[in-house]
Amino acid sequence: MTPTPPLPLTEPRPGLRTPFAYAVFRAVWIAALVSNVGTWMQNVAGVWLVTTLTTSALLVALMQTATSLPAFLLSMPAGAIGDLIDRRKLLLFTQGFMAVVALGLGAFTLTGAATAIDVLGFTFLLGMGAALNSPIWQTVTTELVPRPVLPFAITLNGVSNNIARAIGPALGGLIIAYYSPGWVFILNGISFVGTWVVIYYWKREAQNDGGPAENFSGALRAGIRYVQYSPPIVAVLVRTFAFSFGATAMWALLSVVVARRLNLQSGSYAVMLSWLGAGAVSGAFLIGKIGHRLNLNRRVLLGSLVFVGTNLSLALVPSEYWLFPVMFLSGTAWLITMTSFSTSVQLHVPKWVQARVVSMYMLVFQAGMSLGSIVWGELADRATLTLALLVAAGWMLASLVLALPFPMHQPEGLDFSPAEPWTDQLPALEEEIDPDDGPVVVMIDYDVAPADHAAFRLAAQQLTRLRLRDGALRAGVFTDVAQPARITEFFYVATWAEHERQHRRFTRDDQLVEAEVRRFHQGAEPPRVTHFLAFPRTPNVEVAAPPLQAAGSAQ
Incomplete structure (x- = not known):
């Protein structure tokens, strides 16, 4: 894979402008900005077109569902594919697909034949392209800037989307007012073409760790397993769903509030979205100033509180002019909260x-948005x-309680670079082992004084979680009843190839956990590691013996 560029010598301390020092990031960011403007123009045109084509609030709200x-x-599936194949090729496909769909919707709308259901259908297809594109697009940022700069790059990606939110709705509203939503869809299709060109000229080398390749189903299981045994990620997913479910009331019903409760035109709806975008852009600069004062947990709590007020205001405020500052604050809270979620996941x-x-983070986020809509x-x-x-506001208020059982974890100080070599090296082999052979059982023997058993158990629990996270189907720690000082850790892996992947998945942070466990070992030699492979190297099942024949029977 293309090596992550080093920090520029001229700016030792990263800031919000630092990512722009990297040429590829700068080009990708500009292309994404243009594409995001087109997307927000499309959103405004699509929602407003459906609002004028139907009297059903549910169909209008389903526009958000069709996107999510x-x-x-x-x-x-997109996440698994993105970790298995060249991400550049996948991005070229998704950008091209979305360009074709947007241009097709524009042509169909300009003929005057489009219905509300038609717009929902095309929006769903665009959502499919975005679903395949989004997980890969977010991970590309980690390849363009070094880790210390990544939080600022992620924030700038949010700024790009929200600058587009400020500009796109206004442009879309003008085009709708003077021409037709169809021309908005055409321009959106052209914006995807620009992004396709930038990705085409990005020369990315495919990642190759030299280990056995994963298949699609195995990659999916590995991703789910990693999340299952990663408490910081689980906390982010729970909080993301709770926030997106309640906050989507604003996105799903804002056009209805403008058109039905306030009796305003499409221009007012576009202005509302522009205030949202302006607030989000301001939020990016605010993060730079308050980032060291507010941890991730407090940022999410603050964002949820703001959206309590947002939903209350949309329900009760009688004038659009009072809603402008509410939309501004909502945009700021949205960017701060979503950047906090995204930064936490990627780091x-x-x-x-x-x-x-x-991809699982995006799945949970979009599930909250879809179900909420x-x-x-x-x-x-x-x-x-x-x-x-009002009910949506109540949900946002109740979700604040989740900060207690699911606090957001700070990513500072983490080192996920590969641990080379892993302390538990693969054994020397007399003959080659087929990667599909298995199952494999690994046993590690420790000598631990009985007085240290309680502390050892706590440390071993963390290591067991890492074994399960990185590929083990079962793992545990046992004590020899005849020799209490002898403790054996075991973990069970489906195949030899999967165990080889475990070695490559182990990180320097994981080594610290393993070192804490081995600190209790008191033997003169290091802990003894033994690998067992199912014998014989065929499915490990019992074979029935042939039936005995009675004496005197025919031979």
Whole structure:
């Protein structure tokens, strides 16, 4: 893979401008900005077109679902694919696909034949392209800048989207007012072409760690397993779902509030979104000033509190002018919160599983957005718009309690570079082992004084979690009842290839956990490591013996 460029010598301390010192990041960021402007123009045009084509608040809210649902269906497969194949080629495919869909929707709309269902269908196809694109696009940033600069690069990616949110709706609104939503869709398609060109000229070398290749299903299982045994990632996913489910009431119902409750035109809706975008851009600079004062947990709490006020204001405020500052604050809170989630996810995982974990983060985020859009839209149709927004505000308030069982973890000081060599080296082999042979059992014997057993147990629990996270199907620690000082750690892996991958997945941070366990070993020699392979090297099942024949029977 292309080596991550070093920090520039002229700027030893990273800041918000530092990522622009890297030429490839700069080119990709500009292309993404243009594409994001087109996307937000498309969002405004699509939502407003459906609002004018139907009287159903549910169909309007389903525009958000049509955008989010494909991510729910495709994010995890996209993440697995992104970790297995060349990400550049995948980005070229997704950008080209979205260009064709957007241009097709524009041509169809300009003929005057489009219905609300048609717009939802094309939006769903664009959502499919975005679902395949998003996990890979986010992980590309880690290849363009070094780790100390990554939080600022992630923030700038959010700024790009929110500058587009400030500009795109206004441009989209003008084009809708004077021409047709169809021309907005055409321009969006052209913006994807520009991004395709930039990606085409990015010369990225494919990653190759020299180990046995994963298949698609195995890669999916490995990603799920990694998240399952990573408490910091689990905390992010829980908090992300809770936030997106409640905050999506604003995105799903804002056009309905503007058109039905305030009786305003499309220009006012575009202005509302522009205030949101302006607030988000301001939030990027605010992060630079308060980042060292507010940890990730407090940022998410602050963002949730702001959205309590946002939903209340949309339900109760009688004038659009009072909503402008509310939208500004909401945009600031949105960027700070979403940047906190994204930064935490990307800085808590090693590169080998990054696209898969990011895809699960996107899956949970879009699931919250999709489900929230359906719930709030259905509630607005069956009851009232005001009640739906008030209930959404109540949800956001209740979600603050999640900070206690699921606190956000700080990523500072983590080192996910490969641990080379791993302390437990693979044994010297007399003959080659087929990668598909297995299962494999690894046993590590320690001599631990009984007085240290309690402390050893706590350290071993952390190591067991790492074994399970990196590929073990079972893991545990046992004591010899005849010799209490002898403790054996074991873990069980499906195949020899998967065990080889375990060695390559072990990081320098993991080595610290392992070193803490081995600190309790009191033997003169290092802990004894033994590898067992299923015998014989065929599926390890019992074979029934042939039946005995009675005496005198025919031979």
